[in-house]
Amino acid sequence: MSFRSVHSCIGSLGSDLSLLADGVLLVDREMSKSGALDLATGVGGKIKKEDVQSAVEQYEKYHVCFGGGEETRKANYSDMVNKYYDLATSFYEFGWGESFHFAPRWKGESLRESIKRHEHFLALQLGLKPGMKVLDVGCGIGGPLREIARFSSTSITGLNNNEYQISRGRELNRVAGLSESCNFVKADFMKMPFPDNSFDGIYAIEATCHAPDAVGCYKEIYRVLKPGQRFAVYEWCMTDHFDPDNESHQKTKAEIELGNGLPDIRTTKQCLDALKLAGFEVISEKDLAADSPVSWYLPLDTSQFSITSFRLTSFGRFITRTMVKTLEFVGIAPAGSNRVSSFLEKAAEGLVEGGRKEIFTPMCFFLVRKPLSES
Template identity: 90%
Template sequence: MRVVFLTFLQASRECSFFSVSRHPVMSKSGALDLASGVGGKIDKKEVESAVKQYEKYHVCYGGDEETRKANYSDMVNRYYDLATSFYEFGWGESFHFAPRWKGESLKESIKRHEHFLAIQLGLKRGMKVLDVGCGIGGPLREIARYSLTSITGLNNNEYQISRGKELNQLAGLSETCNFVKVDFMKMPFTDNTFDATYAIEATCHAPDALGCYKEIYRVLKPGQCFAAYEWCMTAHFDPKNESHQKTKAEIELGNGLPDIRTTNQCLEALKLAGFEVIWEKDLALDSPVPWYLPLDTSHFSITSFRLTAFGRFITRNMVKILEFVGLAPAGSERVSSFLERAAEGLVEGGRKEIFTPMYFFLARKPLS
């Protein structure tokens, strides 16, 4: 079986699902890249047990919100060790959604979404900027090139940081962009360090929004701004509705979240942290193309094929084969499975309008 599969793999290298990245600045794009990355810094023999431990934190497997909040650092680290190679395989270097115009590709909308943040923050050459929860640094690199700023990416996952440093070097940005491994609830920076801060679908991992926003407030210079895209439950979410709760739980399971806050809770936490809110809005409301369309099973796209139902079906079975022949660690298919549930939960949340991944706000730290 192994010999037959390897022969098939060799013959299929030009197919986008099986090819290995050849261009040095591109994201890892092939099946072997995906297989080698599953588990991140976790020993490959321990991947399956890490998956089981991660699942235990969530409601779907008997876990509870308080346990997730108490162990958020371990939970989020396990999640990104397990899921990052899948994200990079499907999304590229920027792991986030975006409002999208008709006729616009997903990749184009993601870049525009990142540029929008830079414009709102008024980023200019020479400014010192903090990216809170930077992933492997896709947005960081795009915003740095667009605004000519120096950006520090903050991340608590060693695997993502090592991957980000590799991509920074290949993109020629190692001198102006760097990474710091740290919990964003306990930043190692002195007060009033940064000219601007932003977070893209990242501070939703914080167990306490107020505590997280207070840290961001502390390291930001007076008079300067913080902008973010937050994952939130909307005003349409009914905590007494079992269907709504099930959708929320599936999103939390598949995305390493301790608890998804409402837009009002985020707004209140910002104000309590000391910020002046300049403006805020759920940008999903004005998106001509639904933000969840790339994951919708009824949608087919060539430009974002790997995210479609058929693309995910191929990925799931490809991972199953790679695990069977020993090219992917045991537990890889299980990771693919809970990410699949997350996609289903996100689409349901979007259709019901009870969840948004792009609640935007721009807030200023007062001068005094």
């Protein structure tokens, strides 16, 4: 087959997965980028295409599976997390949509509906009202930011240290007509470029798990939040069922860290203690995964089939994997793209295993307040 034939075949297959198996399966277009070419050309983010493979190798070496250690990951967290999101963002957007997070889910509810409801819940818990100035800590490409801004009529700033994600977020804000009310700031959430007492509300959705030091991260959030106002967070945590001496548990934890750019995964108690040490008053805490009628990891479970989340199913992943391999072979996708796809699939396996064993949760919810007066 000629290069032109491969390009044409893969382009048409990737750009229109809404017609597959004689049009039986309909993919939810709202949830993902339109095609495999968008995915393939986005791999690497701001990394030069010829440097993608070496970036993958450097990223992998941070992790236990490749001989890395926790202290090395913490010491180099900024480089590690930036490499991760440069490499993985296009895969996230292609398969998951604009909001890179899980959600508790009702029976009969689509993944997209549950994600929106999960975001609305945060807005309600923060008591957001029109005119408030809000901060999204670790905002990704801004899916939650845009949804919460529309839902609450607030002005939201997204904080992100990854240039590629910010460029994608600004473009999506423009398309959504939200450039005036929503903006992005490129900065490390361990060193925020905002004055004290700047925001009326702050939230973080599965983002502060990337922090090398939870107390330090929460202290920065505390500093820029106005007195009397709330911070709401969904944290990735190891649950009370996690046994650090269990080799299988440790393997699952390492796979999640590798596939998600994490220096470490803290326990629920460690996160709660860190919030208190940062100075917050705890209003409520709950693992929202515990009461979810539909398992949060269901979209990643290859034994299940979903029409609206087709790209996440076993067959959908097979098609994506095949397209990425082909596009890398003919030189459209950068060398190393398939390795990114592989460690993301390994991450999915770890997440499903962590969910089944109940040793991991991506949605430990904490709602805290900054006291009106500091003692």
